[in-house]
Amino acid sequence: MENSIFGKVDQYISERLGNDDKALAGAIESLENAGIDNMSISPNQGKFLQVLAKMVQAKNILELGTLAGYSTIWLARALTPDGKIVTIESDPQHAEIARENFKTASLEYKIDLRVGNALDILPQLEAEDRVFDMVFIDADKPPYVEYFESALRLARPGTVIVADNVIRNGKILDSNSTDKKVSGVQRFNDMLSRCGKVTATILQTFGIKEYDGMAIAVVD
Ligand code: SAH
Ligand code: DHB
Ligand code: MG
Numbered sequence: 001m002e003n004s005i006f007g008k009v010d011q012y013i014s015e016r017l018g019n020d021d022k023a024l025a026g027a028i029e030s031l032e033n034a035g036i037d038n039m040s041i042s043p044n045q046g047k048f049l050q051v052l053a054k055m056v057q058a059k060n061i062l063e064l065g066t067l068a069g070y071s072t073i074w075l076a077r078a079l080t081p082d083g084k085i086v087t088i089e090s091d092p093q094h095a096e097i098a099r100e101n102f103k104t105a106s107l108e109y110k111i112d113l114r115v116g117n118a119l120d121i122l123p124q125l126e127a128e129d130r131v132f133d134m135v136f137i138d139a140d141k142p143p144y145v146e147y148f149e150s151a152l153r154l155a156r157p158g159t160v161i162v163a164d165n166v167i168r169n170g171k172i173l174d175s176n177s178t179d180k181k182v183s184g185v186q187r188f189n190d191m192l193s194r195c196g197k198v199t200a201t202i203l204q205t206f207g208i209k210e211y212d213g214m215a216i217a218v219v220d
Contacts, residue, residue: 002208010044010207018043023105027070030097040067041138041164042209046074049136049162052216053078056160058133062125063087064118064147065139069098069111075136076107086112086130088121088139119143122150131156137163141184145191152197152219159219163188166202167213192217 001007014020020028020043031038041049049071053061059080066072066089076085089095095115102108114121118139135151137144144163151161166185171177177186192200192215200217 001206001211006206006211007208010042014043014047018047020046023101023107024070024073026104027068027073027098027101030101031068034093034097036068036094036097040070041074042205042207044207045164045205045209045214046071048214050074050078052160052162053134056133056158059083060130060132061085061134061136062130062132062151062154063136063138064122065089065137066098066113067094069101069105069113071136071138072098072111073101073105073107075134076102076105076110079110084110084112086114086125086132088114088116088118090115090117090139118147122147122154126150126153130154131159133159135159135161137161138165141165141181141188144184144188148188148191148195155219157219161198161215161217161219163215163217165212166215167204167211169211189215 028038053075057080061075063072063085066087072085072087092115095113099113102111132154137147166189168182168185171182172186177183198217198219200215202213202215204213
């Protein structure tokens with residue numbers, strides 16, 4: 001979508017309000033250098049997450065799916081001065097790259113990077129009785145429902161839960177889709193529509209990235 005009107009307007013906005021700096025640009029570059037697909041959120045999406053984190057004065061944030069730590073850096077910078085972000089990444093190579101990027105951004109002290117499958121690490125956080133002010137779900141798509149249910153157990157009234165990539169180029173409209181990522185988010189969106197515990201909507205995301213959407217929920 002980079003050369004479409006949406007891509008150009010996205011750039012217009014990011015030049016003014018979503019400018020990423022050396023540390024953020026370096027995180028994207030680190031993916032290119034390692035030959036890893038860039039699945040990071042866009043600069044304006046990073047800024048959007050920052051705005052949400054500040055709205056809830058987030059002191060504790062949880063992220064599923066770190067990749068190079070691009071979104072983690074945006075979120076870590078929005079924390080209260082004493083705040084911390086736990087970010088979970090299953091791929092050791094991604095985690096290693098992210099760790100370097102956190103050092104470059106001088107944010108290591110705010111970031112608790114846990115390497116492992118989110119489905120294994122979430123129960124550990126639950127056993128620790130952790131409570132988060134904001135959760136960003138952006139790991140693999142098939143267990144999105146399980147991630148959200150765990151996020152609810154780690155939440156309090158007012159916690160904001162955001163889930164990335166829930167529209168997938170509109171493929172969610174195809175109820176016969178055999179794409180596991182699509183069926184994962186279809187299952188998630190249907191669960192969200194029936195969930196009585198949150199007030200939620202889905203924001204369509206247009207811009208430099210593929211046409212997609214972010215679910216935004218606040219716990220009642
Ligand atoms: N949030 C990042 C992008 C994440 S891409 C950003 O916007 O900058 C998705 C990441 O989730 C990948 O790095 C992938 O390795 C990781 N992942 C996939 N399955 C996972 C799982 N079960 N547990 C934890 N991380 C997982
Ligand atoms: C994919 C995952 C993401 O988190 C994303 O933002 C874009 C694509 C994917 O797995 O295809
Ligand atoms: Mg994503």
